[in-house]
Amino acid sequence: MSATRAADAADFRGPLDIARAATVVLDGRDTVVGWSPAATELLGYGPDEAAGRPLSAFLSPLPVDRPLPPASDRPGPADRPDPGRSSGNEIRLARHRDGRELLLATTMCPLAGAAGSDAAKAPVRVLVAAELGALRQWESQLALLQGLATQSPVGLAIYDTRLRLTWSNTAYEREIGKPLAEYRGQRADQLYSGGRFVTPGYPQTLDAVMHHVLDTGEPILDLHFQGRPPSD
Known part of the structure; x- marks a missing residue:
């Protein structure tokens, strides 16, 4: 394998890197208006199946009666999200098209310039999602590299x-x-x-x-x- 091919094969981006993660574009009503190929790979639904449906059809907050993941797997200050509106970093439940339940790490980001648009219909924010297990594995690898660098x-x-x-x-x-x-x-x-x-x-x-x-x-x-x- 050449050095060029070896470099291409190495991927040091995190699971929530927007260039590789599942991304969902939402309007002001949390309706899906954009659906990436990675979102199809993660959840099994194609863009035609997802467009026009509410985000809640695919993702839901972690139920109150469900134990939180171990402390190292918990979200940040958001803790348990408000079921009515998602924002920031959250752990959410999803169900794959084949029926499998997935635990996802998600983050919500506003789109630049969206504040001046008709928020009810125009794209206003993007949700980025990845399987929680993949994120934790990547964080463990970063911790290992940090240890190699400093200790x-x-x-x-x-x-x-x-x-x-x-x-x-x-x-x-x-x-x-x-x-x-x-x-x-x-x-x-x-x-x-x-x-x-x-x-x-x-x-x-x-x-x-x-x-x-x-x-x-x-x-x-x-x-x-x-x-x-x-x-x-």
């Missing part, structure tokens, strides 16, 4: 396709002996000048190894590098 004892760095360093964690800063701002944009061979890989069958320089990974799209693991830490 990992292993130095981690990210280089761009020009082999210039763009980011590193705090352990890497200690290894370099400088704050990130002072070495961002440098190449690995500049940071570790004089070092070389001693594993047979592979390029000897950091830049050459990175070029190989970019050209082939394949990772290289468990190489032995000999050199002095820049902080020495």
